[in-house]
Amino acid sequence: MYRTAAKRLLAGGGFTTTRLLRFPKLRSTIIPSSYTSGLCTSSIGGNTESPMDNQSVNPNQSGPTVSSSTGTGEGQRRHESRKPRAEFQEEQARVLSASLRHVPRLGWTEEAMMAGSRDVGVSPSIVGSFSRKEAALVEFFMDECLQLLMDRIDSGLDLQNLIPSERIAKLIRIRLEMQVPYMSKWPQALSIQAHPLNVPTSFKQRAMLVDEIWHAVGDGASDLDWYVKRTILGGVYSTTEIYMLTDDSLEHRDTWAFLDDRVKDAFDLKKSIQEAKYFAEDIGAGVGKSVQGLMNGVMQTMSRRSGGSAF
Amino acid sequence: MALRSVSRRLGSRILNHRSFVASIHSHATSFGFQEVKEEEKSKLVGNVFTNVASSYDIMNDVMSGGLHRLWKERLVGKLSPFAGMKHLDVAGGTGDVAFRIYDAVYSVKRRALQKVDEVSLEETQIYVCDINPNMLNVGKQRAAERGLRDNKSLVWVEGDAEALSFDDNSMDGYTIAFGIRNVTHIEKALAEAYRVLKRGGRFLCLELSHVEIPIFKNLYDLYSFQVIPNLGELIAGDRESYQYLVESVRRFPPQERFASMIADAGFEKVEYENLVGGVVAIHSAIKL
Numbered sequence: 001m002y003r004t005a006a007k008r009l010l011a012g013g014g015f016t017t018t019r020l021l022r023f024p025k026l027r028s029t030i031i032p033s034s035y036t037s038g039l040c041t042s043s044i045g046g047n048t049e050s051p052m053d054n055q056s057v058n059p060n061q062s063g064p065t066v067s068s069s070t071g072t073g074e075g076q077r078r079h080e081s082r083k084p085r086a087e088f089q090e091e092q093a094r095v096l097s098a099s100l101r102h103v104p105r106l107g108w109t110e111e112a113m114m115a116g117s118r119d120v121g122v123s124p125s126i127v128g129s130f131s132r133k134e135a136a137l138v139e140f141f142m143d144e145c146l147q148l149l150m151d152r153i154d155s156g157l158d159l160q161n162l163i164p165s166e167r168i169a170k171l172i173r174i175r176l177e178m179q180v181p182y183m184s185k186w187p188q189a190l191s192i193q194a195h196p197l198n199v200p201t202s203f204k205q206r207a208m209l210v211d212e213i214w215h216a217v218g219d220g221a222s223d224l225d226w227y228v229k230r231t232i233l234g235g236v237y238s239t240t241e242i243y244m245l246t247d248d249s250l251e252h253r254d255t256w257a258f259l260d261d262r263v264k265d266a267f268d269l270k271k272s273i274q275e276a277k278y279f280a281e282d283i284g285a286g287v288g289k290s291v292q293g294l295m296n297g298v299m300q301t302m303s304r305r306s307g308g309s310a311f
Numbered sequence: 312m313a314l315r316s317v318s319r320r321l322g323s324r325i326l327n328h329r330s331f332v333a334s335i336h337s338h339a340t341s342f343g344f345q346e347v348k349e350e351e352k353s354k355l356v357g358n359v360f361t362n363v364a365s366s367y368d369i370m371n372d373v374m375s376g377g378l379h380r381l382w383k384e385r386l387v388g389k390l391s392p393f394a395g396m397k398h399l400d401v402a403g404g405t406g407d408v409a410f411r412i413y414d415a416v417y418s419v420k421r422r423a424l425q426k427v428d429e430v431s432l433e434e435t436q437i438y439v440c441d442i443n444p445n446m447l448n449v450g451k452q453r454a455a456e457r458g459l460r461d462n463k464s465l466v467w468v469e470g471d472a473e474a475l476s477f478d479d480n481s482m483d484g485y486t487i488a489f490g491i492r493n494v495t496h497i498e499k500a501l502a503e504a505y506r507v508l509k510r511g512g513r514f515l516c517l518e519l520s521h522v523e524i525p526i527f528k529n530l531y532d533l534y535s536f537q538v539i540p541n542l543g544e545l546i547a548g549d550r551e552s553y554q555y556l557v558e559s560v561r562r563f564p565p566q567e568r569f570a571s572m573i574a575d576a577g578f579e580k581v582e583y584e585n586l587v588g589g590v591v592a593i594h595s596a597i598k599l
Binding site: 087122127129 | 389508
């Protein structure tokens with residue numbers, strides 16, 4: 001959330017490469033990598049702050065954390081390990097990107113990644129070093145789609161002439177259309193994302209996606225409303241995504257109709273919640289009055305009975 | 312015996328200061344807690360393994376309480392072998408790791424789950440390299456017992472970890488399990504590993520390492536120096552060799568230092584994982 005705000009501030013052409021390299025690092029905040037053991041914990045915590053600082057400096061941001069945990073205190077090695085670490089991330093990104101071509105045929109599996117690695121000219125052994133292998137591929141794809149969506153938004157999407165509900169529908173549609181080539185294997189991707197080990201990352205990616213969409217729609221709320229909005233949009237997105245799995249209408253027409261209905265429902269939901277609130281208030285007021293009247297009646301009766309006594 | 316214990320006590324104090332300097336600058340190196348000439352070390356190590364070859368596997372089971380099997384499973388799991396891979400297992404004499412890799416690649420269950428074509432399966436090559444012919448013979452015997460005597464995928468090669476006879480960029484994977492501490496020049500072995508691996512190839516090293524947890528460390532030291540040499544005498548009839556073994560573990564660089572040595576050889580994404588609190592560590596890296 002802070003990152004999107006910072007991005008807008010620093011927005012401009014030249015940062016697309018750093019953006020792409022930023023995402024692998026995002027993954028590493030959740031996946032504990034190097035030097036795991038029962039005892040020695042990885043010092044990756046510093047990653048979350050650095051994107052904003054290092055953004056305009058150079059792409060090799062993941063270096064500092066690693067070199068500090070490589071820590072033999074040799075300063076000169078620090079510079080050397082900065083480049084190699086970034087090189088591995090790049091290599092991984094390249095392999096995963098090449099693997100996507102094989103996904104429609106081989107699924108989100110190690111085979112696809114091994115085929116991808118052969119395309120890039122690297123030994124398939126490298127796949128063994130990816131953490132949570134298939135999940136790495138799926139997460140890479142999700143990040144790429146988000147990146148594409150942001151690029152589409154930045155490069156001037158015509159949203160001004162539309163009302164909010166239509167804007168949301170359009171953005172979700174753009175995002176879901178990116179998944180169309182992989183539709184046959186998308187259920188597998190969803191099941192991979194639902195796996196307990198992978199849930200934290202996939203949840204975070206979806207949260208970012210939903211946040212991006214609301215941001216593009218022009219929402220600036222930062223109170224409790226913010227959570228409600230994102231949750232509802234998350235729900236709309238997920239249900240449409242699942243609907244799309246079994247939709248074989250021409251150009252997914254049914255899915256878009258379903259999407260429009262859901263978005264309308266969501267906006268109606270907001271209105272209905274308001275109405276429900278007023279209704280409850282009215283009822284409350286009515287009940288309150290009648291209870292009060294009852295109490296008054298009781299008091300009067302009691303005072304009459306006691307015959308204007310010591311009070 | 313007395314002389315040796317005296318030299319050990321004197322030596323260890325001096326050696327602790329000079330330990331790494333000794334192995335890099337001077338032409339002396341360590342054989343357990345002894346200081347020996349480099350040329351002698353490989354001969355001494357050779358003698359050790361010639362003596363223990365026949366009871367190597369039993370002793371492993373006894374000393375680690377059967378845990379060494381789990382460690383090797385973990386190593387192979389990390390490697391993620393695939394059909395068609397060219398793998399080199401160095402110091403793998405009796406074939407423990409090699410057999411596990413073979414099973415992993417050829418297992419029927421795995422083949423059913425994944426789309427593996429028979430051609431690439433045939434291309435799998437697992438090379439087992441060891442400097443000691445006695446250890447290789449034990450390995451070949453075990454292969455014969457499993458019915459793999461004439462299997463083309465398993466190739467037994469006699470060779471030195473510091474001067475491998477394989478081509479550059481020819482291996483998808485390189486493993487060395489409980490072998491690297493016996494090598495005279497660790498840097499050379501690492502450099503050779505880097506040379507033979509293909510781009511994207513993985514280096515995995517399973518080795519006894521250093522324990523830092525306070526009380527556990529004391530227990531472990533007690534076990535190492537009191538129990539193991541006695542077991543060696545009892546079961547293998549060779550106290551000296553197992554004394555050498557526990558001493559060589561102490562002389563081996565600790566996890567972080569070894570990781571930086573691997574990085575110096577040119578590898579990337581160097582990581583290590585401690586098992587049993589540091590008794591054993593698996594270092595992994597990739598050549599890019």
